[in-house]
Amino acid sequence: MYTFMTVEGQKEINYLLWKIKNTMVFKKADLKKELKSELGGHFEDTILAMMTPLPDYYAKELHDAISGVGTKEEVLVEILCTLSNYGVKTVAECYSKQYGSSLEKDIKGDTSGHFKRLCVSLSLGNREENPNVDEAAAKTDAEALYNAGELKWGTDESEFNRILVNKSYQHLRRVILEYEKLSGKDLEESIKSEFSGDICMGLLYLVKCIRSKIDFFAERLHKSMAGMGTDDKTLIRIIVSRSEIDLGDIKLAFERLYGKSLESWINGDTSGDYKKLLLKLIG
Template sequence: MATLTVPPVPVNPRDDAIQLYKAFKGLGCDTATVIGILAHRDATQRAHIRQEYQTMYSEDIYKRLASELSGKLEIAVQLWMHDPATRDATILKKGLTKNFLDVEGVTEIICSRTSSQLQAVTQIYHSTFGTHLENDIKLQIFGDHQKILLAFISKQRYEGMEVDREMAAKDAKALYKAGEKRLGTDEKVFVQIFSKRSRAHLVAINTCYHDMYGGSLKKAIKKETSGSFETALLTILQCAENPAKYFAKMLYKAMKGIGTFDTRLIRIIVTRAEIDMQYIKAEYHKKYHKSLKDAVHSDTSGHYRTFLLSLLGPNLS
């Protein structure tokens, strides 16, 4: 469930384009107006605004925003202007750039998305950047981490809720034999099962694993794997079980302690605001006994804070 709030009566995108143009004119930018409009328009409305702005002023509003805004606000607003698949592709491209490698961001985007979402992202990645996502992963990511990412974007997975319990038990046994039962780990088995099985099936495997061996699959992964490969497997499993809980935990870690991991904060809030941020807020409050909005308010400032809080919507009652 989304947290994005839009006007009850849709605003004409032409009117929005005019107001944004006025906000850009003169010395400085009327940032409050820009946020007031863009943080309260859904993906379709933002696309229409971009089209109207281009038609009326012969200028890409995306480029204009880049020149008018700066810092963390610029990054957040520019990401927000994209549709979800183009946004994911953009995050992946930037994260796979040699001098700005963001292994966490790349792993999260790939391992938290459904098979159909990844299919759309890989197509847009190629059409937008003129290169294949697979090739960039091969250039910048290595070892078992590379193998799971490549397998996860290439395999078509069932997205329904039906589960073959007998197959789930066999998979649990295969993972146990590949990990905890032996000396060393057969990573190929983990890659094969985690990249091919549906989310519902992975949840069933986890249940079978606990019933059969008395321990959780999550603990087995932590024990038998390490580094970014471990992170990828855990992300896949956690997003199969409860994606909102996973993102709530990542947001908490982004704001825990001194300083804020703004790259993560922006990525999660911007990419989930139109999907499941209401559930993420509920999970955050349940686990950390503080509202996500209060946490973000404490860790951010200025127009950047205003924009993120706008995307998060009103506090839960």
């Protein structure tokens, strides 16, 4: 296995990053083969993630989440609820090319109940994208959510799915405010009292994304490093996938929410060249 010398470690990392960004000089397949033969562990995982086009990378992460023993439900929701319609459809197309099966079909085969319905709906990428907000319509949807949960004996899950999965994020932010006026508590509280299990988690993640995608990713990063052990797969996925999008904003949100910098958490929770590379990516 390839091991960096202490003095030269940063130079080697910089060189690998240069090679990845200049794949015209190297055939991508040859470069991947070369790296896999030289590297190992989470450092290798991070480098290979950086080399993979984002739609293909997300497709692989979704496949890993639903293949094998058990399902990584949190990963499914994290990816599907943070992508645009175009992003979802592009990833679904890549998924089909890579694995010879549709994303929708595989989700249906590996999930169940109301959670399956939520994930399948998210995987279709049919959310409204009109940026304009109709206040009257927002009030109507807030009332529909209230009537489907707080005022109903039992819960009408289909109403939550219909509104939260299909309406635009701009519209839903207004719906959340109207819901709080109507019920006297926030939507997350109501979801926790009305739902349980995977569907509760899925709806909570969705509402957190609606409120602030930046804060949602900061929370996911914190969770990946809090407690015993590290969820390196989540840590790598978020840092690599957001590194050229909004990672700077996520860093600021992380420090605002948890009182310590993302760098300090990574310093304390990872080691070696893997740590150096993550710190390089987050700047």
